[in-house]
Amino acid sequence: MFSIPKAAEPLAQAVFQARVFSAPTYPRFMALMIGLIVTMGRRTVSHSLAAMGPILEGHWCNYHRLYSWAKYSTWSLAAVLVRQVVALLPPDAVIQLVADDTVDAKGGDHVWAKSAHRDPVRSTLSKTVTKFGHKWLVMCVLVHLKGWDRPWALPIMCGLCISGKLAGQIHRRQKTPSQLARQMLMRLMRWLPERKFILTGDYQVVTHQTVAFAQRHPQRVRVIGRLRGDANLYAPPKNPKTPKRTGASPRKGRKLPSPQKRVTQLRPVTREIAWYGSSRRVVRYVTEPALWYDKHGNNVTPIRWVCVLGEPKENRDDAFFFCSDVSWDAASIIQHYARRWNIEVTFEESRALLGLETTRHWCRQSVLRVTPILLGLFSVVVLIWQKLPEARQQVLATATPCYRKPSLTFADALAAVRRELWEKTLLGHRRKTTCLSSLPPPLRNIILWHLSAAA
Numbered sequence: 001m002f003s004i005p006k007a008a009e010p011l012a013q014a015v016f017q018a019r020v021f022s023a024p025t026y027p028r029f030m031a032l033m034i035g036l037i038v039t040m041g042r043r044t045v046s047h048s049l050a051a052m053g054p055i056l057e058g059h060w061c062n063y064h065r066l067y068s069w070a071k072y073s074t075w076s077l078a079a080v081l082v083r084q085v086v087a088l089l090p091p092d093a094v095i096q097l098v099a100d101d102t103v104d105a106k107g108g109d110h111v112w113a114k115s116a117h118r119d120p121v122r123s124t125l126s127k128t129v130t131k132f133g134h135k136w137l138v139m140c141v142l143v144h145l146k147g148w149d150r151p152w153a154l155p156i157m158c159g160l161c162i163s164g165k166l167a168g169q170i171h172r173r174q175k176t177p178s179q180l181a182r183q184m185l186m187r188l189m190r191w192l193p194e195r196k197f198i199l200t201g202d203y204q205v206v207t208h209q210t211v212a213f214a215q216r217h218p219q220r221v222r223v224i225g226r227l228r229g230d231a232n233l234y235a236p237p238k239n240p241k242t243p244k245r246t247g248a249s250p251r252k253g254r255k256l257p258s259p260q261k262r263v264t265q266l267r268p269v270t271r272e273i274a275w276y277g278s279s280r281r282v283v284r285y286v287t288e289p290a291l292w293y294d295k296h297g298n299n300v301t302p303i304r305w306v307c308v309l310g311e312p313k314e315n316r317d318d319a320f321f322f323c324s325d326v327s328w329d330a331a332s333i334i335q336h337y338a339r340r341w342n343i344e345v346t347f348e349e350s351r352a353l354l355g356l357e358t359t360r361h362w363c364r365q366s367v368l369r370v371t372p373i374l375l376g377l378f379s380v381v382v383l384i385w386q387k388l389p390e391a392r393q394q395v396l397a398t399a400t401p402c403y404r405k406p407s408l409t410f411a412d413a414l415a416a417v418r419r420e421l422w423e424k425t426l427l428g429h430r431r432k433t434t435c436l437s438s439l440p441p442p443l444r445n446i447i448l449w450h451l452s453a454a455a
Helices: 006-017 025-038 045-055 061-068 074-086 164-170 177-191 208-216 259-265 330-338 341-353 364-387 410-426 441-453
Strands: 095-105 115-118 130-143 152-161 197-200 221-226 269-274 280-294 299-308 319-323
Touching (some): 006 025, 006 074, 006 364, 006 410, 025 061, 025 364, 045 061, 074 130, 074 152, 074 177, 095 177, 095 341, 130 177, 152 177, 152 341, 177 197, 177 208, 197 330, 208 221, 208 280, 208 299, 259 299, 269 330, 341 410
Parallel strands (some): 197 221
Antiparallel strands (some): 115 130, 130 152, 221 319, 269 280, 280 299
């Protein structure tokens, strides 16, 4: 077994103690993960094995089978990752969760469960652009550590979203993004029985069913989402204990105007709040509690809705949000939803720096494993970086004599972790004990900088 840096030992030990892998599979998995971190460009298994060089033991096909054939549970890996990520937060802090979907583009005629999905990045209101691949719902934990100018969204779990038609073809049960979000939330509640959660998502994630689930567990879960301007809102019943003619108690009162009509009737409030991109902005908003009615499922859920008034001069329309907790103030609801933007940054950096969408797997087992593992590497890199000594954390990937970054980015964390892996694991291997120490220190630092900063 090869040596790993001290900063990676707690995470490696947690995976080993959880008994996720068998004895032969564990070192192969660790070697492949190191290869995925230090590899540049495509994150295929072949490229990762080429980067690892003499550290590899056994035939190369054993590493390819880690995705398609080896027996282990990605849920068990997620449980280990969740506990490591949550340990970065204060013990009594409420865990802020954000969930959103992303499309992992895949080409080829034999890719399992591949279908066409709307590309949210390239699509507009007047034109829809489709992308072939897999649609994943990703759940992240917002973590704010020293040296960062904003909270980072660290992925902890993800699930594959498939349509009803495709589900019948591949003999798999269909799960909507809302159902997947609730399933992940139930897992977190089971793994962390003492913690409280706030889940933030868009229209597809936070639905009537998600709000109803949160209100069944009001002491542990709150959800925040987007609201349509023409939502069906009702007042509370005047006499909730008085039964109707049918014998059932009334659940809603009179019909209220829709949020987009009600905006003109309420008095706006002006306040400076935390906004997107770690900035602050003065916004005008109106808010009101109401009962939200779902005519399809005949469900009534109490919510507090908020409308951030748009600015025609800045080409901004009214934006509607809501929270399952009626007692929450409007400013907190707006600020929590603004933090959801950090998950989009995670998706972009995963594609640019960790090779998301560059793999070539096609069979069912590989499809269900590769993307969750690549997204999980984002959190793994941050966990290893956080354990590094402070002097080694300040490896700025794009720093030059003429430019210094005002705050750390994920590229800097990845560069610091890569440097540690190159120095302690790859170039410090027993077969290459003198290849690095024999070089002059200035030349050694230049080589390590180029190896770690290349992306």
